[in-house]
Amino acid sequence: MEALGLNLPFLLVQIVNLIIVYTVVAKWIVGPIVGLLEKRREKIAQGMEDARVAAEARANAEKEAARIIADAQAEASKVVREATERAESAGKDVKAAADAEAAKARDAALAEAELERNRILGDLRGQVAALAMAAANKLVGEALDEKKQRALIDEFFSGVKAGKVIVVDGDFKGDAAEVTSALPLTSEEQEAVKKTVSAKDFSFKVNPSILGGLVIKVGDKVLDGSVAGKLEGLRQTLK
Amino acid sequence: MSENVQGGWRFGTARWIVLAAIILGLFLFTGFFGVGLGIKPIMPEVFLPGEKLSEEPLFIIPFVGPFYYTNTMTGLLLADLVVLLIAFGVSRAVKSGKMALSGMSGAVEALLEALYGITEGTAGKWTKPIFSWFAAITLLVLASNWLGLIPGAETIGLIHEGHGDYAVKDLFSIGSLKVQTIWDETDAAHEGEVAAEGEHHGAAVIPFHRPVSTDLNFTFALAIVAVVMIQVFGFRSQGMAYLTKFWNTKTLFSKPIFGVIDFGVGLLELVSEFSKILSFAFRLFGNMFAGAVLLFVIGSLVPVFAQSMFYLLEFFVGLIQAVVFGMLTMVFMSQATQGHGEQHDEAH
Amino acid sequence: MEAAAAKLIGAGLAMIGAIGAGAGIGIVTGGAVQAMARNPEMTGTIQTNMILGIAFAEAVAIYCLVVSLLILFVF
Numbered sequence: 001m002e003a004l005g006l007n008l009p010f011l012l013v014q015i016v017n018l019i020i021v022y023t024v025v026a027k028w029i030v031g032p033i034v035g036l037l038e039k040r041r042e043k044i045a046q047g048m049e050d051a052r053v054a055a056e057a058r059a060n061a062e063k064e065a066a067r068i069i070a071d072a073q074a075e076a077s078k079v080v081r082e083a084t085e086r087a088e089s090a091g092k093d094v095k096a097a098a099d100a101e102a103a104k105a106r107d108a109a110l111a112e113a114e115l116e117r118n119r120i121l122g123d124l125r126g127q128v129a130a131l132a133m134a135a136a137n138k139l140v141g142e143a144l145d146e147k148k149q150r151a152l153i154d155e156f157f158s159g160v161k162a163g164k165v166i167v168v169d170g171d172f173k174g175d176a177a178e179v180t181s182a183l184p185l186t187s188e189e190q191e192a193v194k195k196t197v198s199a200k201d202f203s204f205k206v207n208p209s210i211l212g213g214l215v216i217k218v219g220d221k222v223l224d225g226s227v228a229g230k231l232e233g234l235r236q237t238l239k
Numbered sequence: 240m241s242e243n244v245q246g247g248w249r250f251g252t253a254r255w256i257v258l259a260a261i262i263l264g265l266f267l268f269t270g271f272f273g274v275g276l277g278i279k280p281i282m283p284e285v286f287l288p289g290e291k292l293s294e295e296p297l298f299i300i301p302f303v304g305p306f307y308y309t310n311t312m313t314g315l316l317l318a319d320l321v322v323l324l325i326a327f328g329v330s331r332a333v334k335s336g337k338m339a340l341s342g343m344s345g346a347v348e349a350l351l352e353a354l355y356g357i358t359e360g361t362a363g364k365w366t367k368p369i370f371s372w373f374a375a376i377t378l379l380v381l382a383s384n385w386l387g388l389i390p391g392a393e394t395i396g397l398i399h400e401g402h403g404d405y406a407v408k409d410l411f412s413i414g415s416l417k418v419q420t421i422w423d424e425t426d427a428a429h430e431g432e433v434a435a436e437g438e439h440h441g442a443a444v445i446p447f448h449r450p451v452s453t454d455l456n457f458t459f460a461l462a463i464v465a466v467v468m469i470q471v472f473g474f475r476s477q478g479m480a481y482l483t484k485f486w487n488t489k490t491l492f493s494k495p496i497f498g499v500i501d502f503g504v505g506l507l508e509l510v511s512e513f514s515k516i517l518s519f520a521f522r523l524f525g526n527m528f529a530g531a532v533l534l535f536v537i538g539s540l541v542p543v544f545a546q547s548m549f550y551l552l553e554f555f556v557g558l559i560q561a562v563v564f565g566m567l568t569m570v571f572m573s574q575a576t577q578g579h580g581e582q583h584d585e586a587h
Numbered sequence: 588m589e590a591a592a593a594k595l596i597g598a599g600l601a602m603i604g605a606i607g608a609g610a611g612i613g614i615v616t617g618g619a620v621q622a623m624a625r626n627p628e629m630t631g632t633i634q635t636n637m638i639l640g641i642a643f644a645e646a647v648a649i650y651c652l653v654v655s656l657l658i659l660f661v662f
Contacts, residue, residue, distance in 0.1 A: 004661065005288020005455050009306040014460030017315060018379070021322055022464075025375035028326035032333035033351050034367065040338055287660045357635055518646045525652040563642055570639060 121206050122184040129153040156212045156227070157182055160189040174219035176201045182212045182226070264543035281421060282539040283393075283444070285532055289454045290445045292397065310396065310446050311454035318383040318451055325378065347378075357566065362573040365476065369572045372468055376461060377565035380452060384527060384557030387450025388550060393531065396446035407442045452527040452560075455520065462519035465568040466512060473575035481575070485509040515571065519564065526560045594658055601655040608648030615640040 133149050154160075158181055177199035179185075184206050185193070194202055199218055207215075210226035217223075267278050289309030296305030325347055332344040340348045351374055358370045386392065398407055398419050407419050421442050451457045473481040483489060487505035490498040530553045538546045619637035623630050 004656070006459065007288075007304065007456065009300045009304050010289075010309070010312075010454075010456040011460055011463075012300065012303065013306065013312075014315070014457050015464055017319065018375075018460055018464050021319060021379050022372065022375040024323060024326050025378055026371035028330040029347070029351070029378065030371045030374045032330050033348050034355065034370065036333055036338075036340075036348070037352060037355060043338070287656060357631065360631060361635065518649065521649045521653050522642065522645060525649045529652065563638055566635065566638060567642055570635070 118184045118206055121208070125157065125183045128157075128183070154189075158185050158189045158212075158214065160185070160192045160214075174199050174221070176203070176218075178203050178205060178217040180205045180207050180210060180215040180217075180226075182206070182208050182210050261544050268542040280539040280542045283535050285535070287455075287528075289449060289456070292445060292447070309454070310449040311451045311457065313448045314383060314386060314392075314451035314454075315457065317386050317448065318379055321382040321386065322378055325382075350377075354562070354565070358569055361570060362576070365472065365573060365576045369472065369569055369576075372465070372572065373565045373569040376465065376568055377561050380461070380523065380564050381558060381561035383450050383452045383457070384561055385554070386448070387453070387527070387531060388553060388557070392448045392450065393446045393535075394444070395448075396444045399443050399445045450527060450531070452523055453531050455524050458520040458524040459516070461523070461564065462516045465519060465564075465571075466516050469515075469568070469571045469575050470512070472572045476576035485512075519567065523560055523564055526556060530556055594662070598655040598658045601658060602651050604651035604654075605648040608644050608646075608651075611644035611647070612641050615644060 129150060132153055133146070136149070177197050179190075179193055179197075179202060181204070185204060190202070190204060193214070193216075197216060197218060210228045211231070212227035213225045213230070215222065215224050215226050215229070268280060289311035291307040291309050292313075293308040297308045299305045325343070328342075329340070329344045329347055332340045332342075339345065354373055354377060355366075355370055358373055359366050362369045398421065407421060411418055421444060470481075473484070483505070485505050485508050487501045490501050492498060494501075534546060534549055534553060537549050615637060619633050619640075622633050626633075
């Protein structure tokens with residue numbers, strides 16, 4: 001043992017020394033360093049946890065954003081559709097109103113034009129009669145009784161003589177009667193026509209191309225008492 | 240030698256220092272082209288026990304014996320000093336509140352962190368108390384091993400006349416303190432021959448400092464404390480049930496043949512606890528002592544450059560042995576806390 | 588033969604036992620390196636066990652060294 005260098009006092013000293021060193025190391029090296037290690041691990045774990053939470057929050061936010069965008073898109077398309085529908089219906093309304101307005105305006109214009117023409121033709125009637133009388137004077141060579149002449153001309157144009165419709169006879173019955181004359185009829189003549197023809201509604205039209213007399217249309221019957229018609233009949237018979 | 244230059248004539252500083260050192264070594268130890276000093280390398284005497292530096296015992300422990308101051312005691316005190324300095328440095332650095340230490344304490348922290356990871360993987364919930372022993376043993380042994388590598392260790396000391404076989408040569412003196420060296424004046428025929436028994440007529444150096452891990456007292460002290468603490472951990476974790484590891488009568492009557500075998504294995508476990516002391520003590524002592532002798536021998540055979548390589552090897556061995564001593568202690572302690580689960584049969 | 592010479596020879600012969608330890612350490616390390624190459628995640632555990640195995644194998648060489656030292660210095 002002595003040759004190997006083992007001796008008891010030295011061994012005991014070494015053991016005591018080792019225990020002292022153990023105490024020092026355990027207290028001043030291992031304690032602080034293990035504390036440090038654990039603190040660092042905790043911090044790292046905390047950091048990882050924070051990162052995980054942050055990542056989760058980010059994922060949630062992304063999902064939320066996607067949802068919001070989808071909602072907004074749906075909303076927007078709905079709004080657009082509604083607006084389109086509304087605009088279409090409004091447009092239809094406007095168009096219909098405009099159409100109606102236009103039709104009304106056209107009708108009014110037509111009626112006005114009709115009235116104007118009738119008035120002008122009515123004015124013309126006197127002048128035509130005067131011209132016709134002058135022509136007849138020249139033709140016949142004698143002056144007819146002016147009153148007689150005027151009556152004759154009126155009769156020619158209107159087919160109404162002394163309050164009676166002379167150009168037509170027969171029974172006319174119907175709902176609506178259309179009376180066409182070459183020149184506008186006076187109100188007395190209209191009354192006479194109304195008396196002769198029994199119908200609920202009367203409409204009086206002016207068509208200079210029939211030259212004179214009346215064409216009366218009641219229901220599906222047409223009675224041609226016009227000068228043009230008579231001339232046509234004459235032409236047919238002369239042929 | 241020339242392989243240092245082979246890398247090309249680049250202007251790194253370190254390689255020029257190495258080259259200069261090699262040339263200085265050649266100049267000192269060879270008669271190279273007649274310009275060298277031709278100093279003959281000394282083959283030192285190998286002492287197994289720590290050499291006594293004091294003739295009189297330092298103190299006498301009652302009933303035990305006298306205590307002499309040996310050169311390994313210097314090594315022990317230096318190792319203690321290093322551990323204390325590390326302790327102060329680390330505790331001060333940790334108190335400063337930094338999350339990562341730097342410098343010396345950072346290196347210690349990195350080493351201990353690695354060891355702590357190993358301990359956690361093995362010891363489980365007993366990690367903290369076991370790790371204290373692991374760290375204490377590793378740090379003390381590491382300090383002791385590496386202190387043997389500082390220049391001057393095992394070379395500077397007292398000249399002991401009439402012990403070795405070399406002549407004494409005066410170098411210079413400071414006041415009354417004479418600085419001397421031993422000098423090989425023998426012929427080439429006797430070169431390298433260690434003095435035979437009883438032929439001491441010259442002088443030898445008794446170094447002031449020798450690493451304490453080359454002293455069996457230190458390694459035995461470590462081994463005894465480690466094995467005792469292994470038993471302490473066994474009792475702390477399992478109570479008296481720990482004793483059934485050695486005195487296993489549980490299966491003695493229930494299983495006729497295997498019960499007897501189990502009982503025998505229990506007794507072998509008891510033997511293996513004692514053999515642990517021996518193997519712990521001699522592993523560290525053998526490695527470090529052999530390392531020191533290896534450095535002597537290589538230094539005396541090839542005094543130039545070759546020893547540097549073995550210095551690096553010893554540096555590595557010192558770390559490995561320190562960690563192995565601590566790790567074996569740690570593993571045995573964890574096995575003791577874990578009971579019968581996973582026993583290795585260390586029949587060595 | 589002188590006793591001193593016989594001691595030296597005996598000490599040298601005692602160290603022959605280190606051959607076994609060397610072979611054993613080589614086998615242990617080779618196996619551990621192969622295992623680590625196959626399964627790098629287990630490196631820590633394998634290293635711990637490898638060092639344990641090396642320590643046990645080395646114990647044999649240590650016994651040789653002790654015997655050798657005993658022959659040289661004690662007897």
